[in-house]
Amino acid sequence: MSFGGFVEDLTPTTEIERLEVLHAPLAAAVRELIDATIRTTVDDEDVVAAIAEVQATTRRLRSSQLPGAAGVRFNHEGRSWGWGNAVVGLRNPLAPPLDIVHDPSGLASADFFLGAAYEGPPGLVHGGISALLMDQVMGETASQFTRVTMTGTLTLRYLRGTPLGALRIEARIDREEGRKVIVVAHIGDADGPCVEAEGIFVIPRWSLAEGDPRLG
Amino acid sequence: MSFGGFVEDLTPTTEIERLEVLHAPLAAAVRELIDATIRTTVDDEDVVAAIAEVQATTRRLRSSQLPGAAGVRFNHEGRSWGWGNAVVGLRNPLAPPLDIVHDPSGLASADFFLGAAYEGPPGLVHGGISALLMDQVMGETASQFTRVTMTGTLTLRYLRGTPLGALRIEARIDREEGRKVIVVAHIGDADGPCVEAEGIFVIPRWSLAEGDPRLG
Numbered sequence: 207m208s209f210g211g212f213v214e215d216l217t218p219t220t221e222i223e224r225l226e227v228l229h230a231p232l233a234a235a236v237r238e239l240i241d242a243t244i245r246t247t248v249d250d251e252d253v254v255a256a257i258a259e260v261q262a263t264t265r266r267l268r269s270s271q272l273p274g275a276a277g278v279r280f281n282h283e284g285r286s287w288g289w290g291n292a293v294v295g296l297r298n299p300l301a302p303p304l305d306i307v308h309d310p311s312g313l314a315s316a317d318f319f320l321g322a323a324y325e326g327p328p329g330l331v332h333g334g335i336s337a338l339l340m341d342q343v344m345g346e347t348a349s350q351f352t353r354v355t356m357t358g359t360l361t362l363r364y365l366r367g368t369p370l371g372a373l374r375i376e377a378r379i380d381r382e383e384g385r386k387v388i389v390v391a392h393i394g395d396a397d398g399p400c401v402e403a404e405g406i407f408v409i410p411r412w413s414l415a416e417g418d419p420r421l422g
Numbered sequence: 423m424s425f426g427g428f429v430e431d432l433t434p435t436t437e438i439e440r441l442e443v444l445h446a447p448l449a450a451a452v453r454e455l456i457d458a459t460i461r462t463t464v465d466d467e468d469v470v471a472a473i474a475e476v477q478a479t480t481r482r483l484r485s486s487q488l489p490g491a492a493g494v495r496f497n498h499e500g501r502s503w504g505w506g507n508a509v510v511g512l513r514n515p516l517a518p519p520l521d522i523v524h525d526p527s528g529l530a531s532a533d534f535f536l537g538a539a540y541e542g543p544p545g546l547v548h549g550g551i552s553a554l555l556m557d558q559v560m561g562e563t564a565s566q567f568t569r570v571t572m573t574g575t576l577t578l579r580y581l582r583g584t585p586l587g588a589l590r591i592e593a594r595i596d597r598e599e600g601r602k603v604i605v606v607a608h609i610g611d612a613d614g615p616c617v618e619a620e621g622i623f624v625i626p627r628w629s630l631a632e633g634d635p636r637l638g
Contacts, residue, residue: 211544228469235476236452236459240515242483243452244492244506253444256479260451263475266468267458275538275545275586276460290460290541292548299456300516300539322491323516325506326558328427329491332508333561333573334554341550342542357549360578370491 212286215279222287229289229297236299237323244322293342304375306343314347314377320370331368331393336401340375340391347377348387348407355387355407368393368400385409385420428502431495438503445505445513452515453539460538509558520591522559530563530593536586547584552609552617556591563593564603564623571603571623584609584616601625601636 217225239260246253276290276297289297294304302324304316316339326332341360348355377391387407392399414421433441455476462469492506492513505513510520518540520532532555542548557576564571593607603623608615630637 211546213544228466232459232469232473232476235473235480236455239452239455239476239480239483242480242487243448243515244511244513245487245490246483247486247488248483249486250444252482252485253448256483257448257451259475259479259482260448260455263472263479264451264455264458266475267455267462267464267472269468270463270465271458271461272463272538274461275541277541277544288544290538292540292542292551295460295541297460298539298541299459322488322506323514324508325491325493325504325511325514326508328429328493328504330427332554332558333576334557335508337553337557337576337578338548338550341553342548345549357578357580359580360549360553362553362573362576364573364575 211277213277213279215281217279217281219281219283219285222281222285226287226296233295233297233299233301233303240299240323241321291342293339302339304339304342306346308346308350312347312378314343316343316375317372318374319372322370325370327367329370331370331373331400333362333364333368333401336368336393337362337403340377340393340401340403341405343375343377344389344391344403344405345407347379347391348389348405353409354413355409358386358406358408360403360405363402364400365402366400369395371395380404384422385411385414428494428496431497433495433497435497435499435501438497438501442503442512449511449513449515449517449519456515456539457537507558509555518555520555520558522562524562524566528563528594530559532559532591533588534590535588538586541586543583545586547586547589547609547616549578549580549584549617552584553578553619556593556607556609556617556619557621559591559593560605560607560619560621561623563595563605563607564621569625570629571625574602574622574624576619576621579618580616581618582616585611587611596620600638601627601630 278288280286295301306316324335375393380388380390389405391403494504496502511517522532540551591609596604596606605621607619
């Protein structure tokens, strides 16, 4: 069974949690390797040796693998997991990964560190990386994990360069208008916001029960 | 000497090109490893062995490395290089990397393939990844590599889900208003656009010569 691309998976939650403990350190190790790949100044022989080593490890991991992307799965215990997500995926080395805290007051926030892999202008976070990370936090904020929402529009205002290093994102729902959920957010450092965002997330008609006033 | 974070580097262009040929395959190998890390279903012992292998390669590469991020460098022959850029960086395994073609007519375009590492919703490109990639193409289009431009605002309209796979981005300057350069773009597949974008890029005052009418 699948639902909007979400795949039913009978793996029990205890096994999911065991696999997370097993795989999280692999993704973390590959994140370190990404950073080292960008920053290394070793001799040619070491670069050539590193290529062969990485290819051997890749062959080992590819000896048994999913036919495609990780997708999002759910089991019968109400647990879902999206290990490949580019922002929060536990098994995706591209993802910082963000650990997003959803406060009962409605505030969503994440504190994280961005290094060499996320650079755009010299020493600064790529403007598109700020967009990427805020999109995820804002989407989760809109859905509150209780409803389906899809990004309609996203508007970003760049106030100043975002320095690589320790950063924070905050997001909250500003208002709702029928099937539209308007979310505001910012990314910044200790000196305050660097980029502000406003997103309009849409609750699809098909996800609402017949008679819902928002179907108006 | 440095200029807005850009660092002067006396390495001759011939050596830069030799280093690119040496390092591009390392970044490419790590991109494959990222994909394998997400998709692997090997036994526990293989995951544990892979972690140790990746850590050993990282130690090898870190035995000599830059103190921080790669930045953007330029030499005396008019060559500049930003190997760590998150979208186009030749040595950044996070970057697909995009090979952006700037047509004399003003059209900028890139054809590329996105796999498991760029997933958001199941089977689809993360909405923020579309924003990230378009931001880079649009910024290059605004600057035309002949002037300094900074992202002011970026607005994204999500028309439909962007499938993982073969994709294309196109961007062009729509108009210029004083120090503002307005760029339009889209990302799409063989069936047409999935996400449309409009960006306002600003030419900073400090980059213009005294008496430039745009300083008015």
